[in-house]
Amino acid sequence: MRWTLLFSILVFSNISAYQLHVADQPNDDGTRLKIKWEPLPPSELAAIDPEMYNLERSFEGTDSFVVVSQISRKDTTFTFIDGGLTAGRQYYYRLDYIDSLIAWQSPLAGPATPEENWYNIARTNVLIGIIVVGLIVAVFIYRGRRGKSLYLRPIAGLTAVDEAIGRATEMGKPILYSSGRGGMQRPATMASMNILGSVSEKVASYGTPLIFPNNDPVVTAVAQEVVKEGYTKAGHPDSYKPENIYFVTDSQFGYAAAVDGIMMRERPATNLFFGTFEAESLILAETGNSIGAIQIAGTDSSIQMAFFMVACDYVLIGEELFAASGYLSQDLQVIGSLKGSDLSKIIIIAILLLGVILALFAQGWFVELFVTV
Amino acid sequence: MAMLIQFFVPSKLSRTVYNQITDWAQIIYAFALIVGVFSLLKYQAEKLSRLQSGWIYNLITIVSLVVMAILGFAGGRGDDSPFMWAFNHIQAPMQASVFSLLAFFVASAAYRGFTARNTEAVLLLISAVFIMFGIASIGNAIPVFSNIANWILMNPSMTARRGIFIGIGLGTIATALRVILGVERTYLGKE
Numbered sequence: 001m002r003w004t005l006l007f008s009i010l011v012f013s014n015i016s017a018y019q020l021h022v023a024d025q026p027n028d029d030g031t032r033l034k035i036k037w038e039p040l041p042p043s044e045l046a047a048i049d050p051e052m053y054n055l056e057r058s059f060e061g062t063d064s065f066v067v068v069s070q071i072s073r074k075d076t077t078f079t080f081i082d083g084g085l086t087a088g089r090q091y092y093y094r095l096d097y098i099d100s101l102i103a104w105q106s107p108l109a110g111p112a113t114p115e116e117n118w119y120n121i122a123r124t125n126v127l128i129g130i131i132v133v134g135l136i137v138a139v140f141i142y143r144g145r146r147g148k149s150l151y152l153r154p155i156a157g158l159t160a161v162d163e164a165i166g167r168a169t170e171m172g173k174p175i176l177y178s179s180g181r182g183g184m185q186r187p188a189t190m191a192s193m194n195i196l197g198s199v200s201e202k203v204a205s206y207g208t209p210l211i212f213p214n215n216d217p218v219v220t221a222v223a224q225e226v227v228k229e230g231y232t233k234a235g236h237p238d239s240y241k242p243e244n245i246y247f248v249t250d251s252q253f254g255y256a257a258a259v260d261g262i263m264m265r266e267r268p269a270t271n272l273f274f275g276t277f278e279a280e281s282l283i284l285a286e287t288g289n290s291i292g293a294i295q296i297a298g299t300d301s302s303i304q305m306a307f308f309m310v311a312c313d314y315v316l317i318g319e320e321l322f323a324a325s326g327y328l329s330q331d332l333q334v335i336g337s338l339k340g341s342d343l344s345k346i347i348i349i350a351i352l353l354l355g356v357i358l359a360l361f362a363q364g365w366f367v368e369l370f371v372t373v
Numbered sequence: 374m375a376m377l378i379q380f381f382v383p384s385k386l387s388r389t390v391y392n393q394i395t396d397w398a399q400i401i402y403a404f405a406l407i408v409g410v411f412s413l414l415k416y417q418a419e420k421l422s423r424l425q426s427g428w429i430y431n432l433i434t435i436v437s438l439v440v441m442a443i444l445g446f447a448g449g450r451g452d453d454s455p456f457m458w459a460f461n462h463i464q465a466p467m468q469a470s471v472f473s474l475l476a477f478f479v480a481s482a483a484y485r486g487f488t489a490r491n492t493e494a495v496l497l498l499i500s501a502v503f504i505m506f507g508i509a510s511i512g513n514a515i516p517v518f519s520n521i522a523n524w525i526l527m528n529p530s531m532t533a534r535r536g537i538f539i540g541i542g543l544g545t546i547a548t549a550l551r552v553i554l555g556v557e558r559t560y561l562g563k564e
Contacts, residue, residue, distance in 0.1 A: 029385045087385075118384050127381055133543065137550050185398070187545040194557060217409030218402055246416045247409030251464075253471035265427045279475060286478040300545070302537045310486030311478075318537040322544030325557065333556045341543040348539055 018042040020109035022093050027123075027373075030087030030116030035080045035109065037095060040073040045097060045104055049073065053095045055080060061092035061108050071095065087116045122373045132347075137340030144336025152335055157296050157314035158327045161272070164294045165202050168269035174209035175199075176268040178259060178284065180299065181252060182276030184218045187322065188300040192275035193219075193226050194325030195298075199272065200230025204239055212245040213262055215255040220247045256280035260287045273297040273312070274321060277304045285311035298324065374553065414438065500525050 018038060025032035041049045052072055056065035068082050085091060092110035096103070144150060168175045177196060182189040196212075203210045210227065214220040224245045231240035248258040260283065263271070271288040273281070273295070281297075281304040288295045289311050297308035298316030308315045316324060319341060326334030351370075358366040379391040414435065421431040444456040451457065487498045506512030507522020551557035 027383055029383050029388055031385075116384050118382055120381055120383050123381055130377075130546065133546050134550055137547050138554070141551070141554065141556055183402075187548045190552060190557075191544070191548055214409075217405035217407075217412075220409055220412060221405055243412075243416050243419060246412045248413065250406075251468060253468040254464075257467070257471045261427075261430065265430075279472065282478045282482060283471065283474055286482055300541045302534045302541075305537070307482065310482040318540030319544030319547075320540075322541075322548045331556075334551060337547045337551050337556065341547045344543050344546075345539065348543075 018044075018095075018106050020093060020095055020106045022091070022109040022112040024112060024115045025081055027117050027120040028114075030114045031085050032081050032083045033085060033091060033093075033112050033114050035082060035093050037071070037078050037106075039078065040071070040075075042104070042106065045102070048102065050097050050099075053097050055082075056094050056096060057082065058092045058094075059090065061110060065094065065096075068093075085114045087114050089113065125370060126372055133340075133344045136343050136347075137337050140336040140338075140340035140343070141333050142336070144332035144334070144339075147332060148336075150332065150335045150339050152323075152327060152338065155316070155320050155323065155327055157298065157316045157320065158324055160294075160296055160314045161199065161328065162202070164270040164272070164296055165199070165206060165208060167294055168203075169206040169208045171269040173269035174211050174266055175203055175270040175272065176259070176263060176266070176288075176293070177210060177212045177272045177274075179212075179214070179219055179223070179275035180273065180277040181215055181255070181280070182219075183216050184222055186276050186300075188274075188276045189219060191298075191322045191325060193222055195272075195274050195328060196223060197226050197230050198325065198328035200227040201234045204231040204234035204236045207236070207239065209241075210244060211262065211266060211268065213248045213255075213259050214246065215248060215250050215252075217247050217250075220245060252278060252280055253283075256283045259284055263287050263291055263293070267291055268293050271295045271312075273299070273308065274316075274324070275299065277301060277308075282307040282311060288312075410438070500529075 020038075021036045023034055023036075025034045035055065040053065050073065052070050054067045055069045055071050057068045058065045069080055071080065082091075082093075090111035090113055092108050093112075094108050095106040098104075140150075165175060177199065179189055179192040179196070182192075184190070184193075200210060212223055212227070214223060224242050227245055228237070228240050228242070231237050249255055259280075262268075263284075264287070268288075268291075271284075271293045273284060274297070277284075277297075277299045278301070281299070281301075285295060285297065285308055295312040296314045296316075297312045298321035299305055299308065300321060305315060305317065322341075323338045325331075326338050355366055355370075375391050375394045379387045417431040417434050421428050421435065425431075441456065441459060444454070444459055448454040448456055483501070487494070487501055489495045489498050503518060503521045504525055506515075507518040507520075512518040512522070548557070
């Protein structure tokens with residue numbers, strides 16, 4: 001039986017109807033090709049139905065082939081992306097199966113040449129979204145620059161910042177500030193530094209100590225500058241103490257333990273947590289709660305936001321963290337950008353409603369417009 | 374800005390520029406770490422010299438830092454080195470202990486958060502009961518619990534989270550634009 005099968009394969013392999021396709025992987029740096037195959041096994045191997053096949057690559061189609069991957073017959077993607085190739089060079093591919101009795105090879109696929117792309121077409125929808133939102137925000141920044149009066153709704157967590165600083169001043173205790181574990185490249189950390197600027201100006205005018213243990217040395221350097229500027233703006237540059245803004249460790253739970261220890265020893269009246277937080281959020285907030293400190297938090301992590309909500313007095317939700325600097329500084333340009341964000345949000349809500357209505361009428365094309373890769 | 378360009382331009386040049394910038398960020402971080410360690414030593418040494426309350430912790434911090442540095446420089450960081458022994462047998466268990474505290478903090482926070490003070494708190498309590506039982510192995514055995522838990526997580530909870538995500542995304546774009554346009558320069562220590 002097997003000898004008959006081998007004979008038929010040797011005779012018919014060159015006219016196999018099995019098809020393998022290879023093409024350039026779009027939207028990449030010219031190092032990848034996409035190989036597609038038909039369902040396995042090919043008709044010639046239907047009787048033995050092998051588990052695995054070799055996907056092989058060659059430069060000329062006649063020279064030695066190298067195995068680039070093992071393909072399972074159960075693979076339902078029927079696709080493999082071969083990476084690490086050279087842009088502009090030709091490649092051939094084939095599938096093969098060899099055992100002690102049978103040798104089968106698919107017809108050659110190719111040549112195909114990986115091409116370098118200078119624009120990712122699949123991300124055009126994201127680009128349009130950024131341009132639209134960016135333009136709206138820029139227009140409102142311009143309006144703010146021209147001094148147009150813009151209303152900003154009260155945000156409880158930010159209104160409470162003044163109250164929290166006042167409380168610490170009355171009690172004669174320090175304020176503890178933390179920007180979490182984010183590096184300076186994170187927008188939440190930038191927003192945190194902007195809030196720190198306003199907070200430091202206020203604590204400087206009240207003469208209340210501000211303690212800021214840090215877990216990123218770059219953030220430490222930035223925070224020292226921000227606080228120094230805040231003290232200078234408040235007219236108390238001499239009161240600035242750089243030793244109160246210091247690096248502790250870049251270890252996550254080492255940082256949590258250090259800040260907990262500072263809270264237990266220094267007993268701050270107010271804890272401000274603004275930035276990117278991870279699992280340490282609840283450890284910090286619960287310890288702060290246990291010492292009776294008034295706590296205000298804001299983070300860009302929705303999971304940690306839930307922890308802060310049960311342990312803190314006030315929490316900035318979602319974009320309120322990014323609105324805080326404008327709210328506290330009352331800078332018209334910054335407030336203008338917030339109005340731009342609000343208008344963008346209204347547009348997004350309208351698009352969502354339109355998408356829901358169209359989806360109800362089985363018009364999936366609208367949702368497809370917003371799919372990202 | 375480099376990240377933004379690299380997101381839309383997949384070419385080798387943009388990737389190379391992006392990698393160069395991230396490499397420079399690593400180099401800056403490494404040098405900033407040296408400054409950070411000296412800042413920490415200075416802070417701890419000043420507190421120790423004044424023998425303020427908790428001075429023993431300042432002493433332990435300084436001694437630990439110096440000892441780990443000596444172990445690292447003298448014996449390397451191989452699997453059998455004294456440095457790795459100290460890391461695996463002292464630092465890692467301490468970190469695990471702090472992480473373990475989270476379980477108790479979750480319990481105390483849940484007790485406070487789920488107190489049925491008003492209608493919203495009652496809804497939160499009911500949701501929490503279904504989700505906790507639905508996810509725990511005992512509740513998973515009862516299909517109604519896991520079905521309700523999944524429905525809560527995939528519908529009202531996911532809806533709220535996506536709303537927050539949209540807000541955070543818009544806030545991020547606005548913040549980035551303020552930084553790029555030079556409207557917001559507080560993070561640079563400027564007005």
